[in-house]
Amino acid sequence: MTARQMASFAPHETGTLYLVPTPIGNLDDMTFRAVKTLQAVDLIAAEDTRNTQKLLNHFDIKTKQISFHEHNTQARIPELLARLQNGEAIAQVSDAGMPSISDPGKELVKAAIEAGIPVVPLPGANAALTALIASGITPQPFLFYGFLPRKASEQTAALEGLADQPEAVLFYESPYRVAKTLRAMQAVFGERQAVLARELTKKFEEFIRGSLTELIDYAEASARGEFVIIVAPGAPKPAAVSTLPLKAQVQAKITAGARPNDAIKAVAKANGLKRQQVYNEFHGIEESE
Incomplete structure (x- = not known):
């Protein structure tokens, strides 16, 4: 099985699905590209058409809408795919912010990819x-x-x-x-x-x-x-210190597949000891005074 490669802006026989972020509050956060895209597509699939219509009116966008939300996703996807396969360009928007991020969209994206339809994301607002x-x-x-x-x-x-x-x-x-x-x-x-x-x-x-x-x-x-x-993340938990004798700790790591020197280093680090001390303990070498 090989990876599927799809160039967003290469010539293709189908339409394109555009994922268009919308402002999360301040309408000035709408990008020029987002406005141009919503003006150019054949259809806008909106989470709430009444809410999106206010945005369209503000930017004088005349493109038709169709509802696409969590309660009609499965019924709507075949219709949207058929239109995309017939060459129409569709923009998908949520009420605010990025489509698919805690909002509808991911199921349509997956279906479009599986059907070989280009999916083009636009950058924009995200809470x-x-x-x-x-x-x-x-x-x-x-x-x-x-x-x-x-x-x-x-x-x-x-x-x-x-x-x-x-x-x-x-x-x-x-x-x-x-x-x-x-x-x-x-x-x-x-x-x-x-x-x-x-x-x-x-x-x-x-x-x-x-x-x-x-x-x-x-x-x-x-x-x-x-x-x-x-x-914020919590404070890191201190590493558990083994109650086994040092020699047994080293041997356990060797048995698990570690090389002796690597096992000695690991045990020394885990116990906060010098490597030489663990080396001597493992090999039965008494330290000279």
């Missing part, structure tokens, strides 16, 4: 990255999770799976659940530094930085707007 770069938390590496499950048991299981991640973790949350979600995070993660980014790019944009306890206090007192939650 998670916008929040991250201003958070004050080390931005690289990071893990984007999005919305946690709503069911308490599933949410706890998801958080437990993230507890030992060595990077910052980014979440989305609504104002109605943010306090409850922060309490669940504290219960699993313990006390950590975190940031709430609220109403990004809008008039009341705000960053609340502090411990999870401090953010819980804020959220319980006042939680309005859509939130990005960024949780």
Whole structure:
């Protein structure tokens, strides 16, 4: 099996699927290319046609829309694929930000790729990255999770799976659940530094930085707007020190396939000892006074 190669702008017989980000609040964040693309395509597949129509009106875009959201995805994909295969160009947009990122789109992208239809992404607004770069938390590496499950048991299981991640973790949350979600995070993660980014790019944009306890206090007192939650990684756990004698530790690594010298180095590092000390212990060499 060979990799499938597809040049976005090479001549092709089908139409093209364009993934067009839209502003997350401030309409000035719409790019020139996004406007031109929405004007040029034959159809816009929108998460909410009423919401998108306001954007189209603002930029004087006359292109027709069709609804494409989480409740009609499977029914709509065959229709959109047929139009793409007939040569039409379609732009897919979500209500705000990047298509497919906690929004509809990924199923259509996968179906288009499998059908040999070019998929062209446009860069643009994204709430998670916008929040991250201003958070004050080390931005690289990071893990984007999005919305946690709503069911308490599933949410706890998801958080437990993230507890030992060595990077910052980014979440989305609504104002109605943010306090409850922060309490669940504290219960699993313990006390950590975190940031709430609220109403990004809008008039009341705000960053609340502090411990999870401090953010819980804020959220319980006042939680309005859509939130990005960024949780800093926890302190690294100290490596477990083996209770086996040094010679047995070295032998265990050799038995597992390590070369003797490599095993001695590894055991010395794990125990905070000099290599020579472990070497002497393994070979039964008494250190001279």
